[in-house]
Amino acid sequence: MSRYYSKDHEWLEIEGNVGTIGITDYAQHQLGDITYIEMPEVGSEIKQFSIFCTIESVKAASDVYAPVSGKIKEVNEALENTPEIINKSPEGEGWIVKVEVANVSEFDSLMDKSSYENYVKGLD
Amino acid sequence: MENLKSTPLEAEHIRLKAKMAPFGGWNMPIQYESIIEEHMQCRKSIALFDTCHMGEFFFTGDLEKTNIERAFSFKVGTIKVGKCRYGLILNEKGGMVDDCIIYRLGENELMMVVNAGTKDNDFNVIKSVLKGDFVFEDKSEATSKLDVQGPLSRDLLRKYFGSAVDELKYFSFVNANLMGQDVMLSRTGYTGELGFEIYMPSKICVEVWNELLKDERIKPAGLGARDLLRLEMGYPLYGSDLDEETTPLEADLSYFVHLDKDFVGKDVLMKQVENGLEKIRVGFVCDGRRAPRHGYRIFADGEDIGYVTSGGFSPSLGKGIGMGYVKTKYSSENSTLELSQDKVKIKAVVEKTPFYKDGSLRK
Numbered sequence: 167m168s169r170y171y172s173k174d175h176e177w178l179e180i181e182g183n184v185g186t187i188g189i190t191d192y193a194q195h196q197l198g199d200i201t202y203i204e205m206p207e208v209g210s211e212i213k214q215f216s217i218f219c220t221i222e223s224v225k226a227a228s229d230v231y232a233p234v235s236g237k238i239k240e241v242n243e244a245l246e247n248t249p250e251i252i253n254k255s256p257e258g259e260g261w262i263v264k265v266e267v268a269n270v271s272e273f274d275s276l277m278d279k280s281s282y283e284n285y286v287k288g289l290d
Numbered sequence: 291m292e293n294l295k296s297t298p299l300e301a302e303h304i305r306l307k308a309k310m311a312p313f314g315g316w317n318m319p320i321q322y323e324s325i326i327e328e329h330m331q332c333r334k335s336i337a338l339f340d341t342c343h344m345g346e347f348f349f350t351g352d353l354e355k356t357n358i359e360r361a362f363s364f365k366v367g368t369i370k371v372g373k374c375r376y377g378l379i380l381n382e383k384g385g386m387v388d389d390c391i392i393y394r395l396g397e398n399e400l401m402m403v404v405n406a407g408t409k410d411n412d413f414n415v416i417k418s419v420l421k422g423d424f425v426f427e428d429k430s431e432a433t434s435k436l437d438v439q440g441p442l443s444r445d446l447l448r449k450y451f452g453s454a455v456d457e458l459k460y461f462s463f464v465n466a467n468l469m470g471q472d473v474m475l476s477r478t479g480y481t482g483e484l485g486f487e488i489y490m491p492s493k494i495c496v497e498v499w500n501e502l503l504k505d506e507r508i509k510p511a512g513l514g515a516r517d518l519l520r521l522e523m524g525y526p527l528y529g530s531d532l533d534e535e536t537t538p539l540e541a542d543l544s545y546f547v548h549l550d551k552d553f554v555g556k557d558v559l560m561k562q563v564e565n566g567l568e569k570i571r572v573g574f575v576c577d578g579r580r581a582p583r584h585g586y587r588i589f590a591d592g593e594d595i596g597y598v599t600s601g602g603f604s605p606s607l608g609k610g611i612g613m614g615y616v617k618t619k620y621s622s623e624n625s626t627l628e629l630s631q632d633k634v635k636i637k638a639v640v641e642k643t644p645f646y647k648d649g650s651l652r653k
Binding site: 198199201202205224225227230247249250253270 | 302320321325327364514518577579580581583602603610634
């Protein structure tokens with residue numbers, strides 16, 4: 167199992183050919199209280215670094231970019247009525263979708279945990 | 291970027307790690323930890339708001355001889371000493387220059403509380419109608435205001451003001467002493483909860499803020515929570531829901547317009563009464579958690595019939611809520627609307643405000 171991070175503050179956890187996607191703790195903190203999430207449909211295709219869902223917080227609506235291309239296998243249905251799970255556990259229970267990863271070479275454009283942490287430090 | 295003004299509490303907000311943002315030309319706390327938690331804090335216990343950015347004008351003079359009634363949509367002369375009243379300042383076109391609260395301090399003495407972003411213009415507009423002998427001063431710098439809002443606010447403030455807090459009725463005020471200084475305690479607010487506003491000399495503001503926060507029942511809340519609280523009550527916000535291009539009748543504020551007196555812009559309102567309104571402000575509740583924002587268009591029967599002026603997620607209802615202006619024929623309760631911007635489409639139904647009906651406001 168390995169976890170990757172994008173510059174847009176999404177994380178991707180790989181197990182076999184399935185990738186779980188969510189937003190990072192940094193991202194949830196920037197968004198504030200999350201009130202609604204517009205999910206992609208199961209079976210739809212998402213493309214690396216393109217918008218795949220929208221998260222609304224008390225403050226604003228924000229687009230979420232796919233860290234990897236693939237086909238949506240599953241969405242986290244608990245987020246429909248309790249999207250605040252993302253605030254509480256962004257990198258655990260607050261995962262957003264699972265995808266069948268199309269192209270493993272895309273991981274090369276992502277960061278590992280320590281590079282991402284350094285990247286975030288540079289933003290503050 | 292313009293130079294932002296700071297309230298006396300700016301350093302306190304920064305120490306509390308508030309997220310700060312510009313509002314009405316001021317650097318204000320939007321949230322401390324969580325907007326929704328601060329909102330619930332106000333609904334369940336007590337929230338403390340820094341509202342020092344708002345403007346306070348003081349007037350002394352004979353109300354009739356100075357012509358001051360002309361500056362306001364509502365009767366000033368019938369406000370009893372010790373009471374206050376909400377209403378509008380209008381331009382010649384009947385558009386809203388600002389909304390405000392007038393306090394009757396004495397037979398010939400008034401305090402006017404206005405919004406931060408419009409303050410200087412308000413002062414000039416009011417002054418332009420005045421005649422004869424009067425003193426009219428902007429004392430916003432020297433005057434600070436803290437809002438103590440929530441069902442337990444009376445219990446907390448009894449410690450400082452004694453039985454005065456129990457005697458004070460809604461939209462009434464009393465002169466009092468706090469930390470050795472003269473202050474004014476007013477039973478008003480913008481949250482829908484039992485609450486008080488304390489007007490005080492700016493020099494004691496930081497001390498009062500920190501003193502009040504010693505009690506564990508009260509926590510600071512930012513403008514983010516304040517916006518959700520007022521939205522749940524259907525209270526309009528000047529600059530978002532009210533502006534110079536819109537009349538108070540269109541804003542559904544006719545209760546605060548006294549057409550049996552003379553005031554600037556009245557002739558335009560009289561024509562609207564005669565001819566009927568083309569648009570009117572309504573509140574709506576969305577069918578899910580998604581909320582529209584200022585600027586979304588409103589559709590009904592496939593036709594563009596208006597625009598959203600405020601919207602947000604209501605923590606009390608668990609749904610998106612908002613307000614906006616629609617063609618009059620779509621303003622009746624239960625009219626179905628579609629709120630739309632780009633790809634986003636949200637279904638909503640017109641509902642009477644307040645959306646939140648369990649507030650402790652009058653308790």
